[in-house]
Amino acid sequence: xxxxxxxxxxMGGGAGIxxxxxxxxxxxxxxxxxLKTNPPGVERWVPTVCGQCMGGCGILVRVIDGWATNITxxxxxxxxxGTLCPKGIAGLQGLYDPDRIRSPLKRVGKRxxxxxxxxxxxxxxxxxxxxxxxxxxxxxxxxxVVLGGRYRGLMRLLWERFMEAYGSPNYIDNQFRxxxxxxxxxxxxxxxxxxxxxxxxxxxxxxxxxxxxLDSYWFPIHALKAFGHFRRGRVGQRGRLVQIECRLSIxxxxxxxxxxxxPGTEGLLALGIAHMLIKEGLYHKExxxxxxxxxxxxIDPEGKPHxxxxxxxxxxxxxxxxxxxxxxxVETIIRLARxxxxxxxxxxxxxxxxxxxxxxxxxxNGLVGxxxxxxxxxxxxxxxxxxxPPVIKDxxxxxxxxxxxxDEGLSKVFQIDRPYLFAKxxxxxxxxxxxxxxxxxxxPLFSNPHPEIFRKALDQIPYIVSFSPYMDDSxxxxxxxxxxxxPLERWQDDPxxxxxxxxxxxxxxxxxxxxxQTRATGDVLITxxxxxxxxxxxxxxxxxxxxxxxxxxxxxxxxRRGDVFGLEFDESWIRILQRGGWWDPSYKSFEEFWRLxxxRGGWWDPxxxxxxxxxxxxxxxxxxxxxxxxxxxxxSLKEKExxxxxxxxxxxxxxxxxxxxxxxxxxKTMSLGGGRNANQPWLQEIAGPHLFERWTTWIEIxxxxxxxxxxxxxxxxxxxxxxxxxxxKARLYKGAMPQxxxxxxxxGHRSGGRWAERIGENPYHLLGLELDPLTxxxxxxxxxxxxYKA
Ligand code: SF4
Numbered sequence: 001x002x003x004x005x006x007x008x009x010x011m012g013g014g015a016g017i018x019x020x021x022x023x024x025x026x027x028x029x030x031x032x033x034x035l036k037t038n039p040p041g042v043e044r045w046v047p048t049v050c051g052q053c054m055g056g057c058g059i060l061v062r063v064i065d066g067w068a069t070n071i072t073x074x075x076x077x078x079x080x081x082g083t084l085c086p087k088g089i090a091g092l093q094g095l096y097d098p099d100r101i102r103s104p105l106k107r108v109g110k111r112x113x114x115x116x117x118x119x120x121x122x123x124x125x126x127x128x129x130x131x132x133x134x135x136x137x138x139x140x141x142x143x144x145v146v147l148g149g150r151y152r153g154l155m156r157l158l159w160e161r162f163m164e165a166y167g168s169p170n171y172i173d174n175q176f177r178x179x180x181x182x183x184x185x186x187x188x189x190x191x192x193x194x195x196x197x198x199x200x201x202x203x204x205x206x207x208x209x210x211x212x213x214l215d216s217y218w219f220p221i222h223a224l225k226a227f228g229h230f231r232r233g234r235v236g237q238r239g240r241l242v243q244i245e246c247r248l249s250i251x252x253x254x255x256x257x258x259x260x261x262x263p264g265t266e267g268l269l270a271l272g273i274a275h276m277l278i279k280e281g282l283y284h285k286e287x288x289x290x291x292x293x294x295x296x297x298x299i300d301p302e303g304k305p306h307x308x309x310x311x312x313x314x315x316x317x318x319x320x321x322x323x324x325x326x327x328x329x330v331e332t333i334i335r336l337a338r339x340x341x342x343x344x345x346x347x348x349x350x351x352x353x354x355x356x357x358x359x360x361x362x363x364x365n366g367l368v369g370x371x372x373x374x375x376x377x378x379x380x381x382x383x384x385x386x387x388x389p390p391v392i393k394d395x396x397x398x399x400x401x402x403x404x405x406x407d408e409g410l411s412k413v414f415q416i417d418r419p420y421l422f423a424k425x426x427x428x429x430x431x432x433x434x435x436x437x438x439x440x441x442x443x444p445l446f447s448n449p450h451p452e453i454f455r456k457a458l459d460q461i462p463y464i465v466s467f468s469p470y471m472d473d474s475x476x477x478x479x480x481x482x483x484x485x486x487p488l489e490r491w492q493d494d495p496x497x498x499x500x501x502x503x504x505x506x507x508x509x510x511x512x513x514x515x516x517q518t519r520a521t522g523d524v525l526i527t528x529x530x531x532x533x534x535x536x537x538x539x540x541x542x543x544x545x546x547x548x549x550x551x552x553x554x555x556x557x558x559x560r561r562g563d564v565f566g567l568e569f570d571e572s573w574i575r576i577l578q579r580g581g582w583w584d585p586s587y588k589s590f591e592e593f594w595r596l597x598x599x600r601g602g603w604w605d606p607x608x609x610x611x612x613x614x615x616x617x618x619x620x621x622x623x624x625x626x627x628x629x630x631x632x633x634x635x636s637l638k639e640k641e642x643x644x645x646x647x648x649x650x651x652x653x654x655x656x657x658x659x660x661x662x663x664x665x666x667x668k669t670m671s672l673g674g675g676r677n678a679n680q681p682w683l684q685e686i687a688g689p690h691l692f693e694r695w696t697t698w699i700e701i702x703x704x705x706x707x708x709x710x711x712x713x714x715x716x717x718x719x720x721x722x723x724x725x726x727x728x729k730a731r732l733y734k735g736a737m738p739q740x741x742x743x744x745x746x747x748g749h750r751s752g753g754r755w756a757e758r759i760g761e762n763p764y765h766l767l768g769l770e771l772d773p774l775t776x777x778x779x780x781x782x783x784x785x786x787x788y789k790a
Contacts, residue, residue: 041065042065043064044062044063045060045061046060046510046511047059047074047077047507047598047600047601048487048488048510048511049487049494049506049602050084050087050088050091050487051091051094051487051488052087052090052091052676052677053220053674053676054219054496055079055080055219055220055222056079056219056222056496056506057074057079057084057085057221057222058074058077058080058601058602059071059072059074059091060072060073060074061488061511061512063512066513067512068092070092071089071092074601076565076600077602078498078565079222079506080225083224083225085221085224086671086683087670087671087680088221090680090683091487091488092488093680093682093683094487094677095512096515097470097679097680097755098754099470099471099752100470100483100486100516101471102518103118103119103483103516103517104118104119104121104124104480104483105117105118105119105480105481105483106119106123106479107479107480111459111477111479112476114471114476114751116481120517121517124480125482125524125527125528126531129531129532131436132436132528132532136167140400140435141166141167141168141397142170142401142403142432143433143434143436144163144166144168144170144434144436145168145437146168146437146440147419147422147437147439147440147444148171148172148174148440149174149441149442150175150179150441150442150674151440151441152495154385154492154522154545154552155492155521155522157388157552158525158545159525161391162525162528164393164397164539165397165535166532166536167397168400168401168403169401169403170405170422170434172407172417172418172419173416173417174417174442174444174448178449178778180195181195181196181218181352182196182349182350182351182352182353182362183195183196183414183416184352184355184359184414184774184775185355185359185361185362186358187413187630187631188356188358188359188625188628188630189359189362189366189624189625189626189628190371190379190616190619190625191617191618191619194379195497196362197379197498197501198347198349198376198377198378199347199374199375199376199377199378199499199500199501200213200226200227200230200347200499201225201226201227201229201233202230202345202374203239203345203346203347203375204237204239204344204375205240205242205340205343205347206230206241206242206346206347207273207346207347207348207349207364208241208242208244208245209244209266209269209270209349209350209351209361210350210351211251211349212667213227213241214249214250214251214254215249215251215669216668216670216673216674219496219499220670222498222499226499227241227254240256240257240339240343241254242255242259242339244261244266244269244328245259246260246261246262246782247736247740247742248260248733249667249735250690252735253690253735259328260737261326261327262325262327262737262739262740263663263740263781264353264780264781265325265326265327265649266351266357267356267357267360267647268322268326268357268360268649269333270350270360270361270364271316271317271322271363271648272317272319272321272322272326272328272333273333273337273340273364274309274313274337274360274363274364274647275313275317275319275322275337276333276337277337277340277341277364277368278310278313278314278367279314280337280338280341282337282341282342283341284367284368284369286369287371287624288366288369291369291371291623292366292623292624292625292626293621293623293625293626293627293629294306294309294621294625294626294627294628294646295308295310296308296310298627306642307642307643307646308627309627309647312642312646313646316648317649319333319334325649325651341368344368344375345368345373345374345375345376346368346375347370347375347376348361348362348370349361350362351780355772356647356648357650359647362647365377366624371616371624372610372612372616373610378500380502380503381609382503383495383503384555384559384561385552385553385556386552386553386556386558387555388552389541391539392535392539393535394534394535397536403431403432404431406421406422406425406426406431407419407422408421408431411775411776413774413775414774414775416775416777418775418776419444419448420448420769420777421776423444423453423454423456423457426457426458426460426461427453427456427457427460433460435461436461436464436465437461437465438464438466438467439464439467441467443468443472443675443676445458445473445474445477445750446472446675446762446764447764448778449764449767449769449778450723450764450765450767450768450778451764452765454474455477458474458477463480464477464479464480465479465480465481465482466478466480467484467524468481468484469483469484469485469486469518470679470752470753471753472749473749473750473751475751476750476751482521482524483516483517483519484519484520484521485514485518485519485520488510488512489512489513489514489515489518489520490508490510490522490545491520491522491545491546492508492522492545493505493508493549493552493553494506494507498604500608501608502604502607502608504602504603504604505602505603505604507597507598507603509598520545526543526544553593553594553597554590556593556603557590560585561605562585562604562606563585563603563604563605563606564593564596564597564600564602565600565602565603618630626646627646629645631645632645652779652781659786660721660722660784660785661739662739662740662786663739663740663783664721664740664742664743664766664784664785665740665743665782666743666744666763667743667745668744668746669687669744671684671687672687672746672747673745673746675745678746678747678749678759679753679755680755684755684759687744687746687747688744691733693731696728696729696759696760697726697727697729697744697760697761697763698728698729698730698744699717699729699731699741699743700731700733700741700743701731701732701736701741701787702732702733702736702738702740703732703733703734704738705736706730706732709787709788710789711732711787712732713731714730715729715730715790716728716729717729717788717789718787718789718790719741719785719786720766720786720787720788721766721783722768722783723765723766725766726743726761726762726763727761727790728743740782743763744763745764747759747761747762748760748761748763748765749762767783768783
């Protein structure tokens, strides 16, 4: 069943509307058995937010007699406007997974062996409280470490507050770099520590440097909707997408053009295109001269001359040299540069490659003036939550917070956490070892490249607590499991941004009562804080997470910005109202605001303010920087040459090329991309739609290469790197480049229930541990592999 906005209006909102089946608005569509008549059930539709990925789509959950029976899209939610991806539809399979953890579990066997004893919550909470009290008794609160994963909103602030009040500096974000937007490129050019937003739908021409826009993008449905608008949503105007990548993905298939490129050289191609834009004078002269710094060579206040981007790019990246490394023909480079300049607004998007490769892609947007304009790169305003009151720390907490972080602190330049240094330092014991580790929404033994280093780290930690609703590779390694509710059973805020740069806050509310003896981790943390007593308890004046959520929401209410998702207002109408200078939201009191949030699914502020340059450029020059003066200021790297601060290309190490002649490329699919959904059989069934692959790991090989190796379609083959080997099914694919073999990520769980465990292989075991010196994060680069028949 699909709703439109008018249906929603007729329904009178959503939550709390109960309609007796048969006599209500919606008719029972499944025919009951003629022999037995079912009594009518009580039906309601609950607006909430899908939790299957980070896409933030609004959903309506159909609940009959207290059971969630169906999920459809919320037509009011601006992220997805009523549509869903297959993962969203499969959300019920996450809720009803028969292998869900049903109560707290205490390990009774050896670590990782999988022998557990169910215990009651009181015992579990007492165990954690005693452990934490002991750490403080020994004056070692800093030895509590939290590894947190992919989630957002107030839960993150809650964890940080807990650690501050308790006295540990070690909340470590384990969202490793590849999974995000190109933040480092944004910092180098605009000195902002946040994610850029790309206004896809209003662009005319997109150069995608390996971004899986239509496969496994950060906001999959929102990106798909934007693509639809970009392609066909504007009368007489059809956007053009050029996909540059080493394997023909679904995005490549749907693009107007696929440009095959050697893996890891996308940033170099961006520099080759920049060369041609400058050489042919095709760049945006006004933006470059008035809003940018470092394009021309310059002289600093001490009189020292510095190299500019123009001179550097013209001398270092002529198309012929770029062709030799990337494999992209010279004439293609020239044509792409011309198309990129002529089809305005044009947009270059890249993945979270090495920082200076990200900067090379960002520089293309600077060259065409594609910053802060419709169809360009946008910087959204934040959501005005009410700030929490300051934490009053006791003496132990103060001392603990002053200790060095176990990951040696945030990366100096980019202000990001370094989970790999946490792992290495936990193994070495320097500066110290963690005593207690909490795992929240993260599974480092599966979803981090080179998981072995995390396994060694976990071996060194005396006590591990996991808050996962499901058994997974890392939870299997815990000593205690405090199972969270699934997203369909809990309260949570879900803040995000639309491609048009406007903030949206989805409200996740319980659609049904918890099925098992699980508890929301937010509630659990507040309970533990209260049990710890004194100043820690005082830092948490809230009854539970819902109470805390209401506290945060009051800031939005008081800000006099935006409105709840509308039934009758459309975006343009609100814009007109706001341009008129008056604000007329749908609510008059906070209570009404809260009721409407629950009924409609959330809040948004549909106005983006263009031209606030001081918000966009926090650089020393207050301009877009082709020369990263912000970086130079942070690092004081006097000894580095100017070219270090300009977008440049860093070649990868060349080791063992002869023994490992193929390049490995790991990709993510829409259904299993996040690595979390392999426990859902519907998604296993559609794992590789372009090759009709399912329930196994396949390896994509170019047919000609396969023929030379004597491999035929469907053969079982080994793929081996210097770090490990895995077995998979060979699939001959014309979209594979001859020297590149590609494997999907998402399978190969060693734990996770009947539908995930021991199905397929995890290609991250093939990766080594080369860390980027600036970020401390693993490099997303192809490594050499060999392949042979099993
Ligand atoms: S894109 Fe993500 S959030 Fe949206 S429906 Fe699919 S899984 Fe859910």
